[in-house]
Amino acid sequence: MPPPPQRLERIPSGIVGFDDLIEGGFKRGSINLLAGSAGSGKTTFSIQFLMEGVKRGEAAVYITFEEKREKLFDDMLEFGWDLQKYEDMGVFKFMEYSPEQIKRVLVEGGGTIDAIITQMQVKRLVIDSITSFALLFQDQLSQKESALALFELINNWGCTALLTSQATQISPDDLTSQLEFEVDGIILLYHFKKQGIRQRALEILKMRGTKTAEKTVKLTIDEQGVRIDPKTIVMV
Numbered sequence: 001m002p003p004p005p006q007r008l009e010r011i012p013s014g015i016v017g018f019d020d021l022i023e024g025g026f027k028r029g030s031i032n033l034l035a036g037s038a039g040s041g042k043t044t045f046s047i048q049f050l051m052e053g054v055k056r057g058e059a060a061v062y063i064t065f066e067e068k069r070e071k072l073f074d075d076m077l078e079f080g081w082d083l084q085k086y087e088d089m090g091v092f093k094f095m096e097y098s099p100e101q102i103k104r105v106l107v108e109g110g111g112t113i114d115a116i117i118t119q120m121q122v123k124r125l126v127i128d129s130i131t132s133f134a135l136l137f138q139d140q141l142s143q144k145e146s147a148l149a150l151f152e153l154i155n156n157w158g159c160t161a162l163l164t165s166q167a168t169q170i171s172p173d174d175l176t177s178q179l180e181f182e183v184d185g186i187i188l189l190y191h192f193k194k195q196g197i198r199q200r201a202l203e204i205l206k207m208r209g210t211k212t213a214e215k216t217v218k219l220t221i222d223e224q225g226v227r228i229d230p231k232t233i234v235m236v
């Protein structure tokens with residue numbers, strides 16, 4: 001008899017309370033979209049995900065088009081994440097790229113990013129954000145092709161990835177909507193005002209192969225980072 005199919009390994013997200021919503025963690029090797037408006041917590045969530053990797057001996061890379069190194073390192077220190085220290089130790093790397101450079105990487109297939117990720121044996125990858133990358137493409141077909149090329153690259157690296165996207169309302173013809181069909185998971189971060197009070201919430205729109213909780217739950221940001229309260233439902 002053939003051996004029973006192996007269940008995919010789950011990797012802890014590092015976000016307190018979040019893994020309860022997704023059967024224990026992200027599937028290893030999955031590509032997930034983290035979408036939300038400005039200040040909704042995308043960068044904090046994604047760095048926290050990388051820090052959990054570092055804690056577990058999984059090298060982490062953060063690729064950004066927008067965040068400035070010094071500012072990000074400074075902001076993340078507030079949560080106790082010393083990115084400089086981890087970079088010096090060779091277990092974390094901050095990479096600032098222009099969307100054009102990433103496009104070139106996709107066309108040429110790898111390049112410097114490829115060399116670094118392979119050499120560091122990176123297991124967790126964040127691209128923050130893919131929004132400006134989308135603006136590079138004129139038509140849907142090239143958007144889709146480049147999204148697929150990017151995913152293939154990530155799969156070949158064997159990384160579990162989080163891609164941030166700067167919108168909750170996704171228009172039908174941007175890259176994000178192309179990505180929507182291709183990614184394994186979509187997480188929405190809400191940051192909205194209700195009766196004069198700003199609230200935060202999280203919803204899992206999809207997570208392939210995972211039984212997800214069909215509810216929008218409370219998200220908090222404090223000096224420990226992002227925390228989910230899986231039992232508190234938020235009316236969005």
Ligand SMILES: Nc1ncnc2c1ncn2[C@@H]1O[C@H](COP(=O)(O)OP(=O)(O)OP(=O)(O)O)[C@@H](O)[C@H]1O
Binds near residue numbers: 036038045
């Ligand atoms: N110690 C803290 N306690 C409470 N809230 C905090 C704390 N530190 C940061 N925040 C809040 O968390 C938010 C974190 O936003 P973050 O940069 O992760 O969001 P983002 O979605 O990446 O935003 P952007 O779209 O601007 O890149 C900040 O805007 C700030 O309001």
Ligand SMILES: [Mg+2]
Binds near residue numbers: 042044128
């Ligand atoms: Mg950000």
